[in-house]
Amino acid sequence: MARKFNFRIWRGDSKSGGFKDVQVDVNEGEVVLDVIHRVQATQMSDLAVRWNCKAGKCGSCSMEINGKPRLACMTRMNSFEEGETVTVTPLRAFPVIRDLVTDVSYNYKKAMEVPAFEPPADLKPGEYRMQQVDVERSQEFRKCIECFLCQNTCHVIRDHEENKESFSGPRFFIRMAELDMHPLDTIKNRKQMAQEEHGLGMCNITKCCTEVCPEHIKITDNAIIPMKERVVDVKYDPLRWLGSKIRKKEGI
Amino acid sequence: MSQAMERYSYDVVVIGAGGAGLRAAVEARQAGLSVAIICKSLFGKAHTVMAEGGAAAAMGNVNENDGWKVHFRDTMRGGKFLNNWRMAELHAKESPDRVWELESWGALFDRTKEGKISQRNFGGHEYPRLAHVGDRTGLELIRTMQQRIVALQQKDKREFGDAEKYIKVFSELTITEILKEGDRVSGAYGYWRESGDEVLFESAAVVLATGGVGKSFKITSNSWEGTGDGHALALKAGSALVDMEFVQFHPTGMVWPPSVRGILVTESVRGDGGVLTNSDGRRFMFDYIPEVFKDKYADNEAEADRWYKDQNNNRRPPELLPRDEVARAINSEVKAGRGSPHGGVFLDVSSRLPAEEIKRRLPSMWHQFKELADVDITKEPMEVGPTCHYVMGGVKVDPDSAAAVGVEGLFAAGEVAGGMHGSNRLGGNSLSDLLVFGRRAGAGAAAYVKSLGQRPKVTDGEISRAKSRLDAPFTGSGGENPYSLHQELQNLTQDLVGIIRTETELADAIVKLDSIRQRSEKVRADGGRVFNPGFHLALDLENMLLVSESIAKSALARKESRGGHTRDDYPKMDPEWRQYNHLSRWNGSKVEVAPEEAIMLPHELLDLFEMDELKKYFTQGELAKGGK
Numbered sequence: 001m002a003r004k005f006n007f008r009i010w011r012g013d014s015k016s017g018g019f020k021d022v023q024v025d026v027n028e029g030e031v032v033l034d035v036i037h038r039v040q041a042t043q044m045s046d047l048a049v050r051w052n053c054k055a056g057k058c059g060s061c062s063m064e065i066n067g068k069p070r071l072a073c074m075t076r077m078n079s080f081e082e083g084e085t086v087t088v089t090p091l092r093a094f095p096v097i098r099d100l101v102t103d104v105s106y107n108y109k110k111a112m113e114v115p116a117f118e119p120p121a122d123l124k125p126g127e128y129r130m131q132q133v134d135v136e137r138s139q140e141f142r143k144c145i146e147c148f149l150c151q152n153t154c155h156v157i158r159d160h161e162e163n164k165e166s167f168s169g170p171r172f173f174i175r176m177a178e179l180d181m182h183p184l185d186t187i188k189n190r191k192q193m194a195q196e197e198h199g200l201g202m203c204n205i206t207k208c209c210t211e212v213c214p215e216h217i218k219i220t221d222n223a224i225i226p227m228k229e230r231v232v233d234v235k236y237d238p239l240r241w242l243g244s245k246i247r248k249k250e251g252i
Numbered sequence: 253m254s255q256a257m258e259r260y261s262y263d264v265v266v267i268g269a270g271g272a273g274l275r276a277a278v279e280a281r282q283a284g285l286s287v288a289i290i291c292k293s294l295f296g297k298a299h300t301v302m303a304e305g306g307a308a309a310a311m312g313n314v315n316e317n318d319g320w321k322v323h324f325r326d327t328m329r330g331g332k333f334l335n336n337w338r339m340a341e342l343h344a345k346e347s348p349d350r351v352w353e354l355e356s357w358g359a360l361f362d363r364t365k366e367g368k369i370s371q372r373n374f375g376g377h378e379y380p381r382l383a384h385v386g387d388r389t390g391l392e393l394i395r396t397m398q399q400r401i402v403a404l405q406q407k408d409k410r411e412f413g414d415a416e417k418y419i420k421v422f423s424e425l426t427i428t429e430i431l432k433e434g435d436r437v438s439g440a441y442g443y444w445r446e447s448g449d450e451v452l453f454e455s456a457a458v459v460l461a462t463g464g465v466g467k468s469f470k471i472t473s474n475s476w477e478g479t480g481d482g483h484a485l486a487l488k489a490g491s492a493l494v495d496m497e498f499v500q501f502h503p504t505g506m507v508w509p510p511s512v513r514g515i516l517v518t519e520s521v522r523g524d525g526g527v528l529t530n531s532d533g534r535r536f537m538f539d540y541i542p543e544v545f546k547d548k549y550a551d552n553e554a555e556a557d558r559w560y561k562d563q564n565n566n567r568r569p570p571e572l573l574p575r576d577e578v579a580r581a582i583n584s585e586v587k588a589g590r591g592s593p594h595g596g597v598f599l600d601v602s603s604r605l606p607a608e609e610i611k612r613r614l615p616s617m618w619h620q621f622k623e624l625a626d627v628d629i630t631k632e633p634m635e636v637g638p639t640c641h642y643v644m645g646g647v648k649v650d651p652d653s654a655a656a657v658g659v660e661g662l663f664a665a666g667e668v669a670g671g672m673h674g675s676n677r678l679g680g681n682s683l684s685d686l687l688v689f690g691r692r693a694g695a696g697a698a699a700y701v702k703s704l705g706q707r708p709k710v711t712d713g714e715i716s717r718a719k720s721r722l723d724a725p726f727t728g729s730g731g732e733n734p735y736s737l738h739q740e741l742q743n744l745t746q747d748l749v750g751i752i753r754t755e756t757e758l759a760d761a762i763v764k765l766d767s768i769r770q771r772s773e774k775v776r777a778d779g780g781r782v783f784n785p786g787f788h789l790a791l792d793l794e795n796m797l798l799v800s801e802s803i804a805k806s807a808l809a810r811k812e813s814r815g816g817h818t819r820d821d822y823p824k825m826d827p828e829w830r831q832y833n834h835l836s837r838w839n840g841s842k843v844e845v846a847p848e849e850a851i852m853l854p855h856e857l858l859d860l861f862e863m864d865e866l867k868k869y870f871t872q873g874e875l876a877k878g879g880k
Contacts, residue, residue: 013782029509029625041735045786046779050293052475055515055620057391058297074623097446098783108295108423112415116403117358125352126311129367135360139385142360142392146296182358 002027005077006085007035009047013098019087020044026077032086033061033072036100048099056214059147063100064089069149069212091152107148110168113198114175118186134183141178141223143215144171150209150219156202167199170209170219177223191227200227257450257715262288262420264697265440265455267427267482270298271390271686272666272693273461274397275350279694280459281404281419285701288453289401289421290442292477296398299463299475300686303390304518304616305374306382307687308680309347313368315379315563320344321860322378327681328861329544330376330574331644331674332814333830333869334495337853338651339672343681343688350687351383357403359396361385373523376574376678378548379563387518387616393683425451427481428791429718430458430489430662433708437489437661441718445788448781450722452715456707457697460486460647460656460664461690465499465803467738468796469640470746473505473516479792480799482668486647487798487838491656494670494833494848496645496799497806498816500677501751503578505639507596512624514639517599517617519679521634522571524613525560526601528582529633530590536597537570540581544825544868549573576676576815579638583751586637596637602630638751643799644677644816645806646670648835653696654689661700661708665693671833675815724773725790731776734790741768741796749804754820758808765804766842769797798843802836805845809834827871855879 002025011020022043024035033051040047051061054073061072066087080086094102119128150170156163168176173194180190194200207220217223264280266273269291277287291298310323323344328335351369355361361383362370371380385392401419409415427442431452439454462482466474483493504517522528530536538556541549549570550556556569571578582597592598601610607630611618614629621627621634647664648657654669656662666686673681725734748761772794777787812826813819832847852858858866858879866875 027510030511031624034511040785041733041739045733045735045777046784048783048785052293052297052299052477053302054475055302055512056623057388057616058301058475060293060297076624101446101783104294112402112405116399116406119356119358123356125349125356128352128355130360130363131367132363132370135363139360142385142395143388144395145301145391179358182360185358 003082005035005080005082007039008085008087009036009039009099010089011044011047011099012096014096017096030077031073032065032070032075032077032088035077036072036088048097048101050101057145059145059214062091062147062149062152064091069153071147071149071214074214091148093152093154093158104148106164107146107151107169107171110172111175113168114172114179115187115193117179117182119184120186123184128184130183137181137222138178140217141174143217144174145215146171147214149212149214153208153212155206155208156199163199163202167202170203170224172198173200173203173227174217174219174223177227180227194227200224257452259452259454260288261454262286263455263701264288264457264459264694265290265453266459266461267440267485268298268461268463268666268668269295269421270300270461270463270666271393271397271683272690273298273459274394274401275687275690276459276461276663276665276694276697277419278397278400278404279691280698283695283698283702285698286418288455289419290425290427290440291421291423292426292445292481293424295421295423296394298394299477300390300394300683302473302475302516303393303683304387304516305520305523306372306384306389306680307347307351307393307683308374308377308381308678309351309383309684310344310381311348311351311369311371311383313364314371318379318381323347323381324857325860326377327678328674330676330678330681332676332825333674334814334833334850335674336651336671337851337857339689341857342651342692343672343685346688347684350684350691354393354396354687357396357400359392361392372520373572374679375519375522375572375578377680382523382680384520386612387520387614389683393686422451426788426791427485428722430485430659431710431714431718432489432659433711435490435660436708437659438708438714439710441715443722446783448784448787450719452710454710456704457661457663457701459654459693459697460662460668461666461693462668464667465643465796465799466640468741468745468800469750470742471505471514472640473502473514474640480795481792482664483646483802484795484798486656486659486662486664486668487802487836487843489659489662490838491658491662492648493645493802493836494648495675495806496643496670496802496836497810497834498644498675499640499803500575500642500644500816501579501638502641503575503582503638504599504636505641506625507592507635507637508594509625515620515624516639516641517634517636518614519575521599521601521614521617524601525604526571526599527569527604528571528578529598529600530585531592532590536585536590537573537578537581540577540584541570541573542577544865545573545577574676574678579751580818582636582638592635594635596635598633599636600633602632607631642667642677642682644670644673644675645803652692653699654693655696655700663693663697665689675817722791725775725777725787728774728776731774732771734775734777734786734793737768737772737775738789738793738796741793741800744768745800745803749800749807752818752820753807755808758804761804762801762808765797765801769801772797798838801843802845805843806834806836809845809847827869830869831871831874852880
């Protein structure tokens with residue numbers, strides 16, 4: 001049985017825009033992206049929206065649904081009450097191109113600034129040996145589908161446009177953590193780079209990024225906090241370790 | 253209306269930024285050339301990301317009996333010996349190197365106890381062979397390739413001060429025409445999806461790496477990008493498509509709820525022990541072991557279950573037959589009234605593995621069913637049914653250089669190329685195909701460009717021809733809505749050119765496709781050019797129509813059943829038909845299909861098989877003559 005819903009869809013471009021209200025039928029099992037496609041096919045053929053896999057694997061259909069950063073393909077319509085108004089808006093941290101599509105090029109610029117994996121010079125392809133337990137830590141971060149919801153929700157980016165220059169954001173903190181924890185990466189000062197060149201220090205660990213991650217990556221606990229602790233420098237020296245803990249508590 | 257046209261010049265233009273395209277770009281750059289990478293969506297979102305199970309490569313990490321000869325045999329059997337043997341040979345020999353290379357670029361595959369790359373079982377593969385990362389191997393592959401491109405750009409930045417001096421990624425750009433001077437490629441033409449503005453690339457070599465055609469069908473695992481662009485571009489440029497009748501329906505797509513119908517359920521579920529049952533609770537695959545595979549597959553549950561522990565002394569479970577066999581079996585069970593409540597069959601792993609093990613090995617399946625269907629696969633069975641997944645047919649290429657036949661300077665790799673998989677692709681052979689032939693296409697294109705004296709020029713006539721097509725959806729009045737035409741096409745191919753085919757339905761399909769095509773010439777796009785999906789679809793529609801016509805006509809011509817082509821009126825595989833490939837060409841107004849003699853295997857490859865097995869596939873005359 002089809003249920004009726006009101007959708008408020010933001011339409012416009014970089015200059016101006018506003019909400020358009022539509023009534024749509026929703027069938028059993030559908031997600032927000034299905035509804036947007038129905039609106040596109042029947043009422044607004046030029047409604048701009050990004051999507052690809054429709055299975056939560058590619059991270060294209062990121063948008064804000066009732067103000068929350070979500071993947072439209074993974075937001076079930078049965079999470080709303082019949083008759084409820086569902087408001088759909090583009091990601092707020094990035095400039096609008098058109099309707100629900102934003103310019104996410106900031107993220108690709110930041111990706112370019114993270115030095116690539118650097119393997120040991122003496123290992124030939126095929127000779128790599130790593131234990132499962134050692135690759136799992138980095139594998140968690142490689143689950144990232146680059147939906148950029150974490151970037152969109154991070155206050156450092158969302159509320160302060162001027163920070164974009166010096167702050168790479170949670171997506172790239174997990175990229176740096178992934179490389180830092182890679183058993184065979186030979187670049188040794190990645191934590192320091194994260195701190196000094198990518199603005200890790202500006203993160204105040206509110207965990208908003210972790211909350212919106214559709215892959216349930218523990219961005220704050222498993223990547224950002226270990227990077228901030230700079231364990232490599234101090235792990236063999238109990239006094240320095242203790243010192244670092246005390247300083248951290250004092251917020252230095 | 254937009255007037256601006258950007259102009260670029262590159263040594264090589266790669267259309268498509270999935271695994272094959274990116275691997276081609278890396279190779280061409282490493283050969284010292286400048287490369288434009290064109291992607292229809294954002295960088296890193298290509299359909300490769302959806303691959304789940306793994307990349308097949310005979311590294312022998314889990315079972316040391318594995319090797320390229322075994323992989324070659326499995327691939328030929330899977331394709332029912334219609335494969336281009338040279339492609340299958342190159343693929344089997346080179347895929348281990350291609351997988352190991354990914355590790356040196358930062359990929360993190362799951363490991364064996366010795367710390368090597370772990371390998372898993374999959375349908376049609378004799379030994380555990382698929383390098384994998386849980387069930388998200390495609391994501392690992394695309395991200396690794398994406399990061400390799402970035403690494404090369406960083407290097408160029410250090411050396412030349414400009415990251416985009418030799419490689420530039422053009423995101424959200426669609427190519428609509430291959431430009432030629434005489435018989436040679438001179439460039440490519442397209443538009444930015446974001447602005448609708450036109451873009452011209454002058455380039456002597458174009459690599460097609462555009463993936464598949466699934467969006468022509470209603471139930472499919474493909475994303476919106478799978479509209480057969482490269483297939484259509486090649487046809488219109490004067491090249492040929494080979495064996496387009498062979499379309500793979502993956503046996504296990506989700507069937508419920510309706511909005512997720514077709515989304516892939518990885519074969520790893522079966523590779524890791526999952527079983528298929530019907531509404532009577534029977535493991536029905538034991539009833540569908542074809543004659544050619546009887547000595548390789550267990551005919552009882554006890555032996556099938558023992559195989560997971562001891563592969564040397566037991567035959568494989570029939571759930572791991574090649575995909576075409578399993579898809580047909582599911583189709584038959586549902587038709588016989590033994591299906592699941594929503595028109596599929598049951599796939600159960602919950603009774604086979606502990607819950608924690610399921611979540612560890614199949615995390616994205618667990619997540620997908622939990623979030624989209626309210627099904628906990630650690631506690632209950634899934635409902636699954638066939639979904640259009642892959643096209644074996646594609647651009648006919650020279651195996652070694654990936655050069656497309658008939659057009660100098662045109663290359664093709666990955667799903668858009670044909671021949672490698674014969675009539676049916678084995679799971680896991682796609683990711684390795686991308687890497688092996690992506691690299692070869694990049695090298696082939698680079699060698700071609702370097703061999704040129706005078707480069708072909710883009711003429712004004714070519715540009716205005718391309719331009720008028722781009723303007724068409726805005727100029728007509730009273731035309732139809734592209735979304736409804738697309739839906740009509742999808743219903744038609746699903747019903748008349750789908751998993752089971754007959755002569756009358758195929759003939760009917762061809763007539764109907766012609767009528768949709770005539771109507772599509774007047775298709776209308778509302779609104780402006782800026783990020784307008786209706787406009788984009790109006791242009792993609794022509795590609796889907798060309799591809800569908802090629803599939804339907806090839807399917808009508810092949811009067812037998814083989815791999816991804818099942819004829820109800822000719823249900824048997826016939827060795828006479830193995831001697832022919834079907835070539836599709838475009839004559840300016842329609843697709844024409846003609847048979848071409850398939851090339852016989854050379855002695856040394858034919859000798860890898862037992863004569864008893866070869867007799868099932870080859871005619872007596874062929875075997876009397878022996879290999880090439």
